[in-house]
Amino acid sequence: MSSHSNSKIELHKVGQSFVTNQHSVSLFSDLSFSIEQGRSYAITGPSGSGKSSLLMLASGLEQPFSGEVVYSYNGQIQPISHIRSEIGFIFQQFHLLPEFDALNNVALPLKLRGDKQALAIAKEWLEKVGLGHRLKHKPAQLSGGEQQRVAIARALVFNPKFIFADEPTGNLDAQSAGEIADLLFACCRDKGAGLVLVTHSDYLAQQAQQQLRFNAGECQWLSTELGSKCHA
Amino acid sequence: MHKLILPLAWRLFLEDARMVNHRVLQATQTLLMVFIVTLTLTSESVQKHLEHNMANLLGADAVVTHTGALSADEFDYLQHTSSALIYTESLKTTLTHADKWQRVTLKAVDESYPLQGQVQISKSQSAVAFSAETAPNPGEIWLDSRLATGLEVAVNDRLIIAGIPLLISHIVHHEPDRLMEGHNVDMRALVHRHDFMQMGFTDDTIQYRYLLNADKPQIDQLLRWQQNQLPSAEVRHRQGSHPLALFWQRTENFMGLASVILLFMAAIAIYQISQIQIRKEQHFTAVCMSVGASRFEGLKVSIYKWLLNIAVLFPVVLAIATLCHWTIVDWLSATLHNLTWQPNFATAALAFSAGALILAVFQLPVWLSLQNASVKQLVLNFPNHQRAIVSLASAIAVLLVVTAIYSDNGLLTIMVLGSMVVCVALIALVSWLSLTLGEKLTQRYSGLIPFATFMMRQRMLSKSTQIMGVGLCAFLLLFTLMLLRDLGNTMHNYQRQHDGNLFVSHANSEQMHAVDAWALEQGGQMRQRKPFMYAKLIRVNQQSLEEFATRPSESLATLKRSIRMHWTDAVPTNNHVINGQWWDSEPQYWQQISVEQEVMTDIGLSMGDELIFMVGEQAVEFTIVASHAYKPGGGSITFWVQMPNTAIKYLSAPHYFMASIETNEDSFETLGELWQQHPTIKNGIYARNDGAI
Known part of the structure; x- marks a missing residue:
């Protein structure tokens, strides 16, 4: 699939803050950038700096305190909720369904969509992520790295336009983290999905085409290929 | 729905079923459902039995009795006002055989008889009775057991009535419309209408009884019509249900209220398990949403999973409830004779559906909690808690609905629920x-x-x-x-x-001694024994009865004949004094009586009224000092008029007895000997069969 696409998520001057002990704490403000399908973005920074909040805003899971998040397709602006079915998530805790084996975990998105080839496609994806020999294993019988591979396959099996990953290697050892990072980027690249990931891992962040760093109350693009601005 | 959701739900259900908490939940649901279904099935069996019993007691929903046949228009009206109509003809006559004779009620029926219930007959006096499939054939006559004894005839003997020879083909034990004939204890004989017509009785001596199947509006309409158009006729109708049916209804309601305990326990168990369920279902829905599915898909899977669980429960509940139903019916059949177990899938399914509705309400908090499911909880890794108020509201709603369904008596409801609280x-x-x-x-x-x-x-x-x-x-x-x-x-x-299973309606002292001896010999126990003498009311406050009581009533009609007058110093255990003062033990003033309240009302009597009765050859004046009413629970023998014990010293009339005995049913076979020894017992002894006297 071509890396170029006319689908993108646009954040216009979004800001987020929360109230604690009657004090309002601003995480970031006036943040504007676009997430294009087919490109990869990494959000880094220390804990509590607002990385996960930005992920949730960008994916439409939360409403921004200020500004707006929209979906743009061929120049037509639509609410972000319109692409909910085109977004997949990958989590630090994997969140596989413990009662299903690997094959059925991966097949879940297709089954929910009524795809009769669900199991066959899921099997292909498990082979692609190197788990062709673990089809019938339940999550409890898999290592952390294997579970995250299953989660990546599950997130991509329905060909989403965008993948949002929250510290996908946070629970893995260094070797597994490297393998998962390579796999994640390769899969997104192959399927032409936009990838937004939150991570503490420099190795993972460096593989992204765009890197947004939160630090000491500020955020900045480490590569400014798109020329986006950031204020925190 | 697309086809893959159901297999997905089934797979999740199977996985759930392996978990301990889900098994506890299923056990709780099964217990609740078994209780509801068993209660419903048992209740229906008993109600059906009582309905059948009622049909056997009354034989029709309403009976119009008239001396002489109704006109064609009147008959058409009855047909129009009923869903089914038949008629019988009867008259009192004397049957003879050799040198024996007996006064009997001769009843003519045809193949349509009976309308409701079944006629019980046997091939000989000692044989076991069975249900007749047809009326007596032309040329045949069925006699009741006492009549056969009184005439000293047996099956296959012949009788000639008005020149018509008739073969005694069966002994008749029970006619379902007997009670509607006004509890009369005449000896009975049944013939076919064809023979009856040939006997040439004049129409004005024949009592026609039109038996109808009719609902309440039709009976009401019939009563209005009879009062306006046919006052000479008499209408009797069943006026509601079998007394035991009401008793059972109350029992069912009480059991239903008791089930609130079960629901309360189920609510506790389901509430605890639902907290785990909520976390699980929310997690599943959030995962579904994380792969682009809507929240509604998660809800759909949850609902299908629940429906599958209910579908799996159904055969299990049906099997256990059927077994329980069979056991209870078997146990109850010792009390309710002829109560038989019959499977009823439709009722079980209906009760199960009602139970499923209750479980759905208990499940509501789980489904409502999915509204809070979000991918955000997976990112932040925390569960969304459901407010306990929803679970509490669901449990209270179910308890209130069940209470409302089973509550027919505020005091009982408060007592049952109060004791539980x-x-x-x-x-x-x-x-x-x-x-x-x-x-x-x-x-x-x-x-x-x-x-x-x-x-x-x-x-x-x-x-x-x-x-x-x-x-x-x-x-x-x-x-x-x-x-x-x-x-x-x-x-x-x-x-x-109180009543036992054998009833002596009329016996003189000598006969009563014989009954006592027989009961002793058979190991029976006397439940009631009440003496009486016959007395006929002739004047009330210096007026004749006809002058005093101008309003027609059943009481008046009865009082025109001799009635049974009982004597006692204590208020009978099955009576209570409504008005006035009951006399002391051995009062000096013996000419005082207590009259049954309903008779007082019907006739228009008041306290202090002076009544003159013909007792034997004497005219005796009594003053009403009290009125009494029947009180259930102390036996069924009661009298309209009662006087002090001291009165019998001044009255010269034969003494008779009414009594009831509880005895082994095997001893009924020896009753024939008693009758043979005392054939003059006019309306002797009745074995109770299915509650019909």
Whole structure:
């Protein structure tokens, strides 16, 4: 699939803050950038700096305190909720369904969509992520790295336009983290999905085409290929 | 719905079924459903039995009795006002055989008889009765057992009535429309209408009885019509249900209210399990949403999973409930004769659906909690908590609905629910006190006990639900056992304690001695024995009865004949005084009487009225000093008019007795000998069969 696409998520001057002990704490403000399908973005920074909040805003899971998040397709602006079915998530805790084996975990998105080839496609994806020999294993019988591979396959099996990953290697050892990072980027690249990931891992962040760093109350693009601005 | 959701839900259901908490949930649901379905099935069996019993007692919904045949227009009207109509003809006559004779009611029927219930006949006096499939054929006659004894005839003997020879083909034991004939105890004979017509009785001597199947509006319409158009006719109707049906209805309602305990326990168990369910279902829905599915898909899977669970429960519940139903019916059949077990899939399915509705309400908090499911909870890794108020509201809603369905008596409802609330409060209080005392008393010692009691008190809410669960289980078990025992005893007592199974309606002193001896010999027990003498009311306050009572009534019609007058000093156990003062033991003034309240009302009598009765050859004046009414529970023999014991010294008339005996049913076979020894017992002894006298 071509890396170029006319689908993108646009954040216009979004800001987020929360109230604690009657004090309002601003995480970031006036943040504007676009997430294009087919490109990869990494959000880094220390804990509590607002990385996960930005992920949730960008994916439409939360409403921004200020500004707006929209979906743009061929120049037509639509609410972000319109692409909910085109977004997949990958989590630090994997969140596989413990009662299903690997094959059925991966097949879940297709089954929910009524795809009769669900199991066959899921099997292909498990082979692609190197788990062709673990089809019938339940999550409890898999290592952390294997579970995250299953989660990546599950997130991509329905060909989403965008993948949002929250510290996908946070629970893995260094070797597994490297393998998962390579796999994640390769899969997104192959399927032409936009990838937004939150991570503490420099190795993972460096593989992204765009890197947004939160630090000491500020955020900045480490590569400014798109020329986006950031204020925190 | 697309086809893959159901297999997905099935797979999740199977996985759930392996988990312990889900098995506990299923056990709770099964228990609840089995209770509801069993109660419904049992109730229907009993109600159907009583309905059938009622049909056998009354033979029709309404009966119009008229001397002489109705005109064609009148007959058409009856047909129009009923769903089914037949008629019988009868008259009193004397049957003879050799040198024997008996006054009988000769009844003519055809193939359409009976309308409701079944005629019980046998091939000989000692043979077991069976249900007749047809009326007597032309050329045949059926006699009742006493008549056959009185005439000294047997089956296959012949009788000639008005020149028509008739073969005695059967002994008749029970006619279903007998009670509607006004409880008369005449000897009976049944012939075919064809023969009856040939006997040439004049129409004005024949009593026509039109038996109708009719609902309440039709009966009301019929009553209005009879009052306006046919005042010479008499209408009797069933006016509601079998007394035992009402009794059973109350029992069912009481059991239903008792099921509130079960629902309360189920609510506790389901609430605890639902907290785990909510987390699981929310997680599943959030995962579905994380792969682009909507929240609604998660809800759909949850609902299908629940429906599959219900579908799996159905055969299990049906099997267990059917077994319980069979066992209960078998147990009840000792009290309710001829109550038989019959499977009823439709009723079971309906009751199961109602139970499923209750479970759906209990499941509502789980489904509502999915509204809060979000991918955000997976990112932030925290569960969304459901407010306990929803679970509480669901449980209260179910309890209220069940209470409303089964409540037919405010006081009973308050007593049952009040006792349950007190029980729950006591369990909670005793638990709290035990833990507090346990902690205080063991504080000075080190070790696990004070720590354990302290921890339990800290977790009082969750522990108390567990303690209550155990406590209520024990309570329910004891409660059910006691309830079943009381119910069995009450129903048994209702039928047998006071009345026994053998009824002596009329016997003189000598005959009564013979009955006593027979009962003693058979190991029977005398339940009631009440003396009476015949008396005919001739004047009320210096007026003749006809002059005094101008309003026609059943009481008036009866009082025009000789009635039975009982004497007693104490108020009978089955009577209570409504008005006036009952006399003391051996009062000096003997000319005082108590009259039954309904008779007082019908005739228009008042306290202090002076009544003159013909007793034997004497005209005796009495003053009404009290009025009494029948009180259930102390036997069924009661009298309209009662006088002091001292009165019998001044009255010269034969003494008779009414009595009831509880005896072994095997001894009924020896009744024939008693009748043979005392054929002059006019309206002697009746064996109770299915409650029909």
